[in-house]
Amino acid sequence: MSELEQRCAEAGLKMTGQRKIILQVLGDAQDHPSVEDVYDRAKAIDSSISIATVYRTLNLLDELDLVMKHEFQEGYSRYEVNWDHHHHLVDLETGEVIEFQNDELEALKEKIALDLGYDLIDHRLELYGKKIGSKKKK
């Protein structure tokens, strides 16, 4: 039983075939799949799975904090397993998503919130850039 399955079971979720497949897809993903991506990959394993189930499951996993939901200004959501805390840099030319982590930044955002009189509950930081030396004009 995978760690993800275990944590779902602990949360009282029934481990149905569909959920196992979705968890497997998420656990295996090296990228930040959209709902459609997860659906397509799950269908490749069991073609009878429905997109409603994918939506429902991803929402559940998000509530359990097993998964992070991102909205990268694309008009839809992407998901990733919440293994560790990090941020994202989106390559504006390729759509590639690069993960990074920065302690200084973590400290700074806490401090900013505190200075404003707030406990920081959540945050969102995304960088959007172009590869240096990418000479493509226009």
Added chain:
Amino acid sequence: MSELEQRCAEAGLKMTGQRKIILQVLGDAQDHPSVEDVYDRAKAIDSSISIATVYRTLNLLDELDLVMKHEFQEGYSRYEVNWDHHHHLVDLETGEVIEFQNDELEALKEKIALDLGYDLIDHRLELYGKKIGSKKKK
């Protein structure tokens, strides 16, 4: 002629009655209005204005960088005139949006992007918190 109207004219936009009203609404806003908000406020001035025009105008202004479009994890967009650069802290209890600015943060994000080999084109930073001392439990 307001500064906003002037910049629209320079961009070659026709200054129609509807656009003047929308620009006025945006210029007067002390908050971060949603499309519906802009629509409601514009209707109060000219009740014949349509929401399609509001959407089209806001998209145009966004492309011209006269306006900033935000998506604060609410499922819809909010807008504000792009007068100065700042970030937002969203009060999770009241929905209030607090603006802040931090030079250290600006420098840090440039550095992070550079270290990853990227020119920073755009970014998004939002903090979500609860007022310290707000004792509301649950």
Added chain:
DNA sequence: GTAGCTGCAAACTCTTTGCAACTCT
């Protein structure tokens, strides 16, 4: 005069939901 703009309504995209059937525990 005409390119651009508008209101209307229909269409679109992403996401959620009601329901009857099914399945994990």
Added chain:
DNA sequence: AGAGTTGCAAAGAGTTTGCAGCTAC
């Protein structure tokens, strides 16, 4: 057995768009 879960199709929310008429330049 029964609460929770599923697939389906329909509905919902927010946003965009085709079109015929209108308007700023």
